[in-house]
Amino acid sequence: xxxxxxxxxxxxxxxxxxxxxxxxxxxxxxxxxxxxxxxxxxxxxxxxxxxxxxxxxxxxxxxxxxxxxxxxxxxxxxxxxxxxxxxxxxxxxxxxxxxxxxxxxxxxxxxxxxxxxxxxxxxxxxxxxxxxxxx
Numbered sequence: 001x002x003x004x005x006x007x008x009x010x011x012x013x014x015x016x017x018x019x020x021x022x023x024x025x026x027x028x029x030x031x032x033x034x035x036x037x038x039x040x041x042x043x044x045x046x047x048x049x050x051x052x053x054x055x056x057x058x059x060x061x062x063x064x065x066x067x068x069x070x071x072x073x074x075x076x077x078x079x080x081x082x083x084x085x086x087x088x089x090x091x092x093x094x095x096x097x098x099x100x101x102x103x104x105x106x107x108x109x110x111x112x113x114x115x116x117x118x119x120x121x122x123x124x125x126x127x128x129x130x131x132x133x134x135x
Contacts, residue, residue, distance in 0.1 A: 004080045007112055011078065011085060014117065019070045023062045030057055031116040038122050045126035046133065067133060069094040071101065085110040095132035104128060 010029060017025035030036065032054045040048030051057040072092040079086045087108045094101045104125050111119040 006115075007080050007083075007085060008078060010112075010115070011087065011110065012075070015073060015075065015087075015089070018065070019073045021065050021069065023058065023065055026061055026065075027054065027058050029117050030054065030120070031113055031118045034117055035119045035121075036060060037120070038124055038126065040124075040126040045130045047124070047126045047129040067096055068129070069096055076105075083112045085112065093132075098132065098134065100132055102128065102132065
């Protein structure tokens with residue numbers, strides 16, 4: 001999958017699955033040994049995490065989808081160069097536990113290998129996410 005259009009379509013499908021709250025459809029786009037991270041220091045935020053295999057990724061994604069409902073998701077920019085991609089997104093997110101809704105922006109750095117996401121590092125406002133979780 002070196003074709004920019006194919007990579008872009010796959011990433012849009014993965015984001016759409018996340019917005020639908022479909023764990024399996026989201027995880028399907030990741031390699032079995034994919035790295036998934038919410039950037040940040042785990043000792044400073046309960047939201048920061050790093051997964052390095054499909055099962056921990058599935059668990060993390062299920063937890064994120066259960067805790068944070070994406071009400072509106074916009075891709076503001078998507079850059080694809082070779083096997084690397086960067087996405088700048090804006091999302092209106094609802095904390096399912098409290099019902100609190102906010103709009104925030106995120107940046108994702110993505111590496112593709114053999115048509116699957118091999119690495120996905122998301123930069124989010126971990127302090128805001130922790131506050132929404134009540135932490």
